[in-house]
Amino acid sequence: xxxxxxxxxxxxxxxxxxxxxxxxxxxxxxxxxxxxxxxxxxxxxxxxxxxxxxxxxxxxxxxxxxxxxxxxxxxxxxxxxxxxxxxxxxxxxxxxxxxxxxxxxxxxxxxxxxxxxxxxxxxxxxxxxxxxxxxxxxxxxxxxxxxxxxxxxxxxxxxxxxxxxxxxxxxxxxxxxxxxxxxxxxxxxxxxxxxxxxxxxxxxxxxxxxxxxxxxxxxxxxxxxxxxxxxxxxxxxxxxxxxxxxxxxxxxxxxxxxxxxxxxxxxxxxxxxxxxxxxxxxxxxxxxxxxxxxxxxxxxxxxxxxxxxxxxxxxxxxxxxxxxxxxxxxxxxxxxxxxxxxxxxxxxxxxxxxxxxxxxxxxxxxxxxxxxxxxxxxxxxxxxxxxxxxxxxxxxxxxxxxxxxxxxxxxxxxxxxxxxxxxxxxxxxxxxxxxxxxxxxxxxxxxxxxxxxxxxxxxxxxxxxxxxxxxxxxxxxxxxxxxxxxxxxxxxxxxx
Amino acid sequence: xxxxxxxxxxxxxxxxxxxxxxxxxxxxxxxxxxxxxxxxxxxxxxxxxxxxxxxxxxxxxxxxxxxxxxxxxxxxxxxxxxxxxxxxxxxxxxxxxxxxxxxxxxxxxxxxxxxxxxxxxxxxxxxxxxxxxxxxxxxxxxxxxxxxxxxxxxxxxxxx
Numbered sequence: 001x002x003x004x005x006x007x008x009x010x011x012x013x014x015x016x017x018x019x020x021x022x023x024x025x026x027x028x029x030x031x032x033x034x035x036x037x038x039x040x041x042x043x044x045x046x047x048x049x050x051x052x053x054x055x056x057x058x059x060x061x062x063x064x065x066x067x068x069x070x071x072x073x074x075x076x077x078x079x080x081x082x083x084x085x086x087x088x089x090x091x092x093x094x095x096x097x098x099x100x101x102x103x104x105x106x107x108x109x110x111x112x113x114x115x116x117x118x119x120x121x122x123x124x125x126x127x128x129x130x131x132x133x134x135x136x137x138x139x140x141x142x143x144x145x146x147x148x149x150x151x152x153x154x155x156x157x158x159x160x161x162x163x164x165x166x167x168x169x170x171x172x173x174x175x176x177x178x179x180x181x182x183x184x185x186x187x188x189x190x191x192x193x194x195x196x197x198x199x200x201x202x203x204x205x206x207x208x209x210x211x212x213x214x215x216x217x218x219x220x221x222x223x224x225x226x227x228x229x230x231x232x233x234x235x236x237x238x239x240x241x242x243x244x245x246x247x248x249x250x251x252x253x254x255x256x257x258x259x260x261x262x263x264x265x266x267x268x269x270x271x272x273x274x275x276x277x278x279x280x281x282x283x284x285x286x287x288x289x290x291x292x293x294x295x296x297x298x299x300x301x302x303x304x305x306x307x308x309x310x311x312x313x314x315x316x317x318x319x320x321x322x323x324x325x326x327x328x329x330x331x332x333x334x335x336x337x338x339x340x341x342x343x344x345x346x347x348x349x350x351x352x353x354x355x356x357x358x359x360x361x362x363x364x365x366x367x368x369x370x371x372x373x374x375x376x377x378x379x380x381x382x383x384x385x386x387x388x389x390x391x392x393x394x395x396x397x398x399x400x401x402x403x404x405x406x407x408x409x410x411x412x413x414x415x416x417x418x419x420x421x422x423x424x425x426x427x428x429x430x431x432x433x434x435x436x437x438x439x440x441x442x443x444x445x446x447x448x449x450x451x452x453x454x455x456x457x458x459x460x461x462x463x464x465x466x467x468x469x470x471x472x473x474x475x476x477x478x479x480x481x482x483x484x485x486x487x488x489x490x491x492x493x494x495x496x
Numbered sequence: 497x498x499x500x501x502x503x504x505x506x507x508x509x510x511x512x513x514x515x516x517x518x519x520x521x522x523x524x525x526x527x528x529x530x531x532x533x534x535x536x537x538x539x540x541x542x543x544x545x546x547x548x549x550x551x552x553x554x555x556x557x558x559x560x561x562x563x564x565x566x567x568x569x570x571x572x573x574x575x576x577x578x579x580x581x582x583x584x585x586x587x588x589x590x591x592x593x594x595x596x597x598x599x600x601x602x603x604x605x606x607x608x609x610x611x612x613x614x615x616x617x618x619x620x621x622x623x624x625x626x627x628x629x630x631x632x633x634x635x636x637x638x639x640x641x642x643x644x645x646x647x648x649x650x651x652x653x654x655x656x
Contacts, residue, residue: 054640167549171508174543178515178536185532192522192532193515216585223577224570388613389623392605395581396627399588399601404641412589420582427568428501446535453529
């Protein structure tokens with residue numbers, strides 16, 4: 001009953017005209033970012049943070065979360081029409097979605113994807129409502145030791161799953177943690193690696209770092225190819241056939257459950273959710289040979305799963321204060337910039353904000369359904385903007401985004417440095433996601449560990465004194481070892 | 497690429513040694529627990545070891561077919577494109593405060609669209625004006641995001 005009352009209170013906040021406008025703007029910007037190839041959800045969300053700087057915290061978070069889950073809707077459009085994923089989570093949709101478009105069924109693919117995304121997102125939001133209470137109760141029992149161990153688990157999962165090489169993922173994780181050390185020491189307040197620059201006293205701003213690593217790096221990579229114009233296929237009728245609807249029911253139901261469950265696990269990304277859903281649908285299908293030839297199940301399952309994942313991934317952020325993926329880490333950064341610390345205390349201290357934002361997910365998903373079905377034509381027109389113009393517009397917003405965080409050209413320089421670094425790291429096949437997560441989690445991890453050490457007078461065995469902390473650390477070590485072994489086995493197989 | 501990877505690994509190892517040395521100048525431990533240098537010491541040490549591991553891994557790895565011909569940076573037109581984009585971004589970072597957002601962004605967009613993108617002159621002019629003057633007024637007037645005016649008196653007097 002508590003959950004019901006809370007969500008009613010949330011709707012009273014989310015349905016205010018101003019918050020409806022923020023949800024709409026977020027949904028529209030999110031779809032746009034998803035539609036435009038060359039800018040992913042993490043960089044896109046970071047890019048728009050300065051726009052929310054002067055908004056009230058509730059409005060800012062409503063808009064930014066809507067941008068985040070909106071990108072998952074928009075990414076489908078380019079996957080289906082251009083065979084180019086607007087964002088990584090929609091990459092798998094290219095296989096059957098584009099084949100459907102070539103057969104003149106792009107409209108059906110987009111309708112089913114939008115409906116599946118809506119159902120997946122709504123399902124995960126309902127899960128958040130019911131899991132919020134029990135999970136925050138557990139999280140309130142956590143001390144610095146347990147929080148440190150939980151963050152270690154999240155990072156080890158991400159590193160274990162990121163990229164082909166465990167060694168490279170670990171290097172990136174450690175590098176991100178070192179970047180997080182820049183600025184004032186969180187316990188003593190003494191400066192570290194600031195090189196006498198006042199701009200670095202508060203640490204590296206994560207917004208220019210993310211825009212550089214994800215956005216500018218991508219643009220530099222694209223510049224290697226000839227800057228060419230984009231073209232798009234015709235959408236056709238948006239009404240799916242009866243058979244297509246029938247074939248989509250199962251994948252949508254399974255995708256909702258799978259995506260939500262994977263969203264709960266730190267380190268699992270939206271692209272993993274859509275990939276696993278695709279594999280699962282292909283495996284259980286009576287006609288697996290249809291996959292790759294334009295099977296609607298190959299669109300319905302993954303698209304539902306990545307949206308359920310996007311909303312599901314907000315569950316650990318809201319209840320435990322742990323970001324599950326780089327884009328959620330960006331959202332966590334936005335919370336912190338607004339003076340809000342995501343986690344169990346936020347439910348107690350700012351219930352109106354938290355439940356207002358959660359209620360806005362329902363509204364945002366309805367808005368996205370409208371934006372992506374009857375208004376699909378607008379986004380298709382956007383795709384006709386030549387890349388030669390598009391990349392200049394993206395770079396303009398990147399400059400404004402980086403400058404706007406602190407009104408400083410220094411942040412633009414930071415973005416350029418990290419853009420170049422991200423470009424080079426991609427060439428060496430380094431995963432970028434661990435840098436972002438550790439950069440944002442680093443200060444919290446250090447603070448928790450050092451508080452734990454103060455409690456134990458410097459005795460490290462405190463990390464294993466609590467059964468929960470010990471279990472989390474042991475699981476982390478197992479994940480790291482098994483991932484390393486798998487990585488070694490893969491490289492040996494490649495050699496053979 | 498294998499050789500380049502090993503050089504990159506060596507650079508990463510040197511970077512970690514520099515951080516390690518800097519960590520030693522910070523307090524490592526005190527009576528109440530780890531000091532500011534504790535985390536940085538261990539992290540730089542781990543990064544150094546991982547870098548050595550990467551060099552070793554690359555040394556033992558058999559190069560893939562055609563890999564030795566691959567270079568870190570592209571050549572020819574592609575490299576010029578990348579350098580032009582980076583150059584334009586550096587121009588913005590260095591001149592935004594001096595020329596003001598509107599003039600620097602106008603020049604930035606004209607360069608990207610007309611010279612790099614080969615977009616026609618009318619479209620370039622329209623987009624560059626909207627992207628510079630238009631966005632300046634939208635961001636500073638409506639969204640309350642501060643964008644810089646020129647630090648040169650004769651430009652700031654006339655609204656730039």
